[in-house]
Amino acid sequence: MARLARLRVNKDEVARFCRDLSSVLAYMDMLREVDTGDVEATVHVQALVNVYREDAPGPSLDVGEALRNAPRVHGNAFEVPLVMDED
Amino acid sequence: MLDTARKFRKEDISPLSHVEALLDRIRQSDLNAYVTLNGDNALVDAKAAAQSIDRGDEDLLAGLAIAVKDNISTRNLRTTCSSNMLRFFVPPYDAHVIGLLRERGAVILGKTNMDEFAMGSTTTTSAFGPTKNPWDVTKTPGGSSGGSAAAVAAGLCDGALGSDTGGSVRQPASFCGITGLKPTYGSVSRYGLVAFASSLDQIGPMGRSARDVAVLFDAIRGHDPRDSTSIPKRYGRISLDGLDLRGVRIGVPDPFFSEGLSRDVERSVRFAIALFAELGAETVAIDLPHIRYGVAVYYIVATAEASSNLARYDGVRYGLRDTENADLFEMYCETRAQGFGEEVKRRIMLGTYALSAGYYDAYYRKASQVRTLIAEDFRRAFKQCDMIAGPTVPVTAFGLDEMVDDPLGVYLLDTYTIPASLAGIPALSIPCGFGDSGLPVGLQLMAPAFMDELILGAAMTFQDRTRFHEVRP
Numbered sequence: 266m267a268r269l270a271r272l273r274v275n276k277d278e279v280a281r282f283c284r285d286l287s288s289v290l291a292y293m294d295m296l297r298e299v300d301t302g303d304v305e306a307t308v309h310v311q312a313l314v315n316v317y318r319e320d321a322p323g324p325s326l327d328v329g330e331a332l333r334n335a336p337r338v339h340g341n342a343f344e345v346p347l348v349m350d351e352d
Numbered sequence: 353m354l355d356t357a358r359k360f361r362k363e364d365i366s367p368l369s370h371v372e373a374l375l376d377r378i379r380q381s382d383l384n385a386y387v388t389l390n391g392d393n394a395l396v397d398a399k400a401a402a403q404s405i406d407r408g409d410e411d412l413l414a415g416l417a418i419a420v421k422d423n424i425s426t427r428n429l430r431t432t433c434s435s436n437m438l439r440f441f442v443p444p445y446d447a448h449v450i451g452l453l454r455e456r457g458a459v460i461l462g463k464t465n466m467d468e469f470a471m472g473s474t475t476t477t478s479a480f481g482p483t484k485n486p487w488d489v490t491k492t493p494g495g496s497s498g499g500s501a502a503a504v505a506a507g508l509c510d511g512a513l514g515s516d517t518g519g520s521v522r523q524p525a526s527f528c529g530i531t532g533l534k535p536t537y538g539s540v541s542r543y544g545l546v547a548f549a550s551s552l553d554q555i556g557p558m559g560r561s562a563r564d565v566a567v568l569f570d571a572i573r574g575h576d577p578r579d580s581t582s583i584p585k586r587y588g589r590i591s592l593d594g595l596d597l598r599g600v601r602i603g604v605p606d607p608f609f610s611e612g613l614s615r616d617v618e619r620s621v622r623f624a625i626a627l628f629a630e631l632g633a634e635t636v637a638i639d640l641p642h643i644r645y646g647v648a649v650y651y652i653v654a655t656a657e658a659s660s661n662l663a664r665y666d667g668v669r670y671g672l673r674d675t676e677n678a679d680l681f682e683m684y685c686e687t688r689a690q691g692f693g694e695e696v697k698r699r700i701m702l703g704t705y706a707l708s709a710g711y712y713d714a715y716y717r718k719a720s721q722v723r724t725l726i727a728e729d730f731r732r733a734f735k736q737c738d739m740i741a742g743p744t745v746p747v748t749a750f751g752l753d754e755m756v757d758d759p760l761g762v763y764l765l766d767t768y769t770i771p772a773s774l775a776g777i778p779a780l781s782i783p784c785g786f787g788d789s790g791l792p793v794g795l796q797l798m799a800p801a802f803m804d805e806l807i808l809g810a811a812m813t814f815q816d817r818t819r820f821h822e823v824r825p
Contacts, residue, residue, distance in 0.1 A: 270659060270704040271666075271681075272697055273689035281694075285759050286702055292760060293648045296718050299725070306720035307727060309551060309581065310776025311538045311801065316580040330444040336673030343668050346680045 353510040353564040357412045360405050367405065367415025371398035371459055374417050378462070378508050383484045383493075385503040387422045388430045389462040397459045404457055412567055414457030419509035421500050422463040423470055424555065425544035426450055429460070433546050434478035435468045437671045437691030447544020448579065449513060449555050449572040456571055461509050464499030468693045469662065470520055470548045472496050473762050474755070477695045482752055485527060486825040487791050491749040494524030500558050501528040505825055511559040511568050517549050518650050519744075519769025521556035522781040526744035526794025529783045531565045531811065531821060532558040534769075536801045537776035538583035540569075541576030549657035550581070552650075552773050561821050562782060562811035566590045569804065585802070594816055595809030598632030603737030607643045608768055613746045620785025620793040621743045627817065628741065628810070636737045640729040645722050646770040651763055652706045652719035653774070659703030665691060698759065727775040734800045739807055743768055744794035748787040768796060778804040782811045783820035792820070 267274045267282075274282065328341050337344035359365050371394050378386055390397075394417070401415035420426060423433045425443040427450075432438045450460065467477040475498025476482040483498045485491040486506040493502040497514025501524035504512050514521040516534035525532030534556045545555055557568035570590045576582045604625060609618060629635055667673035667687035674686035692700070706715035733740065745765060755762050772779035777798055784795035795814075797807040815821050 266701050266705050266708070268685075269708065270700050271663075271684040271688055272692070272700065273685040274697070278694075278697070282698060282701060285698055286705070288760050289651065289702060289763070290705075293652060293715065293719075296645055296648050296652075296722055299642070299645060299718075299722050301718060301721035301725070304721040304724050306717055307551075307723040307774075308720065310727065310774075311581075311583055313538070313581065313583070318577065326444055331669075333444060334441055334670035336667060336671070336675070345668055346678050346683050348680055 353416060353559055354412065354567065356510055357416060360415050367398040367401040367459065368395065370415065371395060371417050371461065374461060374508060381506065381508060383486055383489070383502050383506055384481055385464055385483050385499045385506065385508055386419070386462045387432055387434060387465050387480050387499070390429055390460050393429070394459050394461050401457045401459060409457065411456050413453065413571055415459060416510040417459045417461040418453055419461050419464045419500055419503040419512040420450065421466055421497050421514045423466060423515055423546040424450065424513060425546070426460060426463065429463065431463060431546070433469045434466045434480055435691065435693065435696070436479045437665050439479065439672070441670055445544065448541035448576045450544065452572055464497070464503055464512065466499055467496035468696050469546070470496040470515055470517055471658070471695050471699050473519070473523055473765055475499060476752060476756065477693055479693060484752070485749050487529065488749065490751055491791065492527065492752050494527035494749060496520040497558065498524045501525055501530055501532065504528065504530045504558050504560060507824065511557065511564050514556050514558050515545055516554055516556045516773065517552045517654060518773045519766045521558060522744050522769050522779060522794070522796060523766070525558055525781040527749040527792065529792030529820070529823065529825070530558060530560055531562050531780065531782045532556060533565050533569055533780040533804065533808065534772065534778065535569060535573060535804050536778045538581055539573045539802065539804065541579040541582045543576055543578040547661040549654035550661065551657060552654060562808055562815055563592050565780070566592060566808045566812070569808070590805050590808065592812065594812035595806065597628060597810065597813055600633045600739070600810070601737040602628055602633045602635050603638035603733055603740040604635050605638050605640045605643070605733070605740060605742055607640055608742030612767070613743060614748070614787065616787035617743050617746060617748065617793050620787070621795055624784035624795045624814065625741050627814065631813065631817065638733045638736055638740065640733060640771065642722060642725040642729050643771050646726060646774060647763055647767055649719045649722045649726065649774060650766065650770045651702065652715050653723060655699045655703030656706045656716050657703070659700045659707060662696070662700055695759070723774050726771055730775045730777060738799070739810060740798040742796055744781040744796040745769070748789060748791040748793060772798050777801050778807060780807050780811060782814060785820060
């Protein structure tokens with residue numbers, strides 16, 4: 266699960282999280298007793314349908330502002346580790 | 353807050369000296385309520401407000417000093433979510449609510465401490481250390497908006513903004529003896545609120561009285577096209593007259609007075625309900641049969657949404673980055689291991705599990721269905737009553753270190769605040785007494801969607817007849 270969530274966890278953490286998550290999941294098992302046959306799932310609490318806007322350009326952040334908080338910058342771009350192998 | 357606004361006009365004090373005095377008090381305080389102060393910029397804004405008031409500006413908010421929870425974006429003012437992940441993050445834009453407050457001349461005093469990414473009920477999961485409860489510094493102020501609540505209670509601001517996902521405004525309001533509102537979902541824009549669980553998150557006002565909260569709420573609510581879950585609705589001004597309680601039907605739900613409720617909390621809450629009856633309200637016993645599943649539903653839905661929302665902290669565009677690793681996958685894992693604290697990791701894992709193939713139907717889908725049943729419980733109940741009253745939290749504030757090894761125990765404290773969040777309805781907490789240890793007790797009022805003014809009005813009337821909200825630590 267940690268791998269799926271992109272988290273490195275050490276041995277101690279694995280033991281602790283397993284214990285905590287097991288007790289929380291055991292508690293959540295109470296939901297099994299509820300008959301939810303054809304009940305609709307809530308995706309949104311107010312009766313809103315899809316909200317669209319005109320596909321028109323508007324003002325947005327300038328490049329400098331957008332990059333200001335970036336940990337690594339290369340020219341006008343975010344710098345990331347190699348995504349594909351070199352060869 | 354409204355007294356201060358009046359004093360500005362009578363020229364007893366100016367916003368500048370007022371803000372200066374507050375900044376001094378904050379610097380001398382050992383509550384750790386603030387993560388970052390707006391310092392010199394707050395003084396510049398206070399000076400501008402002073403000039404505006406001199407020219408006849410009648411706006412109640414002009415020159416008032418507002419504390420802002422540190423998960424609400426403030427342009428050029430560090431916004432950390434009390435996390436190492438965002439320790440150095442300086443937003444390039446203001447949240448919608450901040451823009452609205454600035455337009456009205458309010459002064460942003462600083463950013464308040466919170467549980468990391470708003471995940472917690474104690475303000476002890478902050479990367480900047482815990483905030484202390486002004487009533488007893490060995491106790492938690494509650495959370496996750498604990499810094500905002502403590503700042504209001506200790507007089508370290510005029511009013512504050514918090515955010516509430518499952519009780520994060522109401523629970524600390526209860527523990528610190530102040531008034532806090534979780535508005536109807538969709539009435540306050542989430543633009544610029546760092547996302548935790550998007551279907552539940554709402555920014556909420558916190559103050560020393562229901563009138564203070566109403567004035568702040570009036571300023572921040574309204575439609576914003578930049579938040580697609582914001583409701584396109586026009587709102588009138590909120591009355592500060594209080595509600596005539598004669599003939600108002602107040603629902604009292606049995607499940608809110610069951611096992612787990614401390615006797616001292618129950619005593620104060622029963623007293624408050626009796627006072628409403630004395631003022632002419634009619635009390636009605638109601639049942640909310642699915643409420644008992646609220647905590648289970650919430651911790652599936654909220655963690656699932658959080659695991660998805662927090663995927664954005666990948667070390668690329670902003671926030672912390674582990675620079676030791678040349679491998680992309682390792683960089684992600686290491687960055688997130690270093691940037692997130694334990695509770696955030698725990699919730700990301702729980703949410704990832706609830707959304708993963710093979711478990712989605714059993715957890716996320718099932719929880720979303722039971723969520724519908726909880727909302728329907730409220731709809732049925734509001735045919736019998738106009739508002740619902742009960743305790744905000746089953747207990748008063750507990751020791752700062754008391755529950756660190758018991759995550760499930762902390763989750764269960766949200767039992768009474770979670771249902772309104774799941775149903776998207778407005779709910780507020782007001783002080784209604786003191787427990788055996790002398791710590792504040794909160795009364796929670798809930799109303800149908802968009803009836804925020806009804807519970808604010810009832811709270812004003814209650815506060816006209818009581819003094820709990822005036823007692824200071």
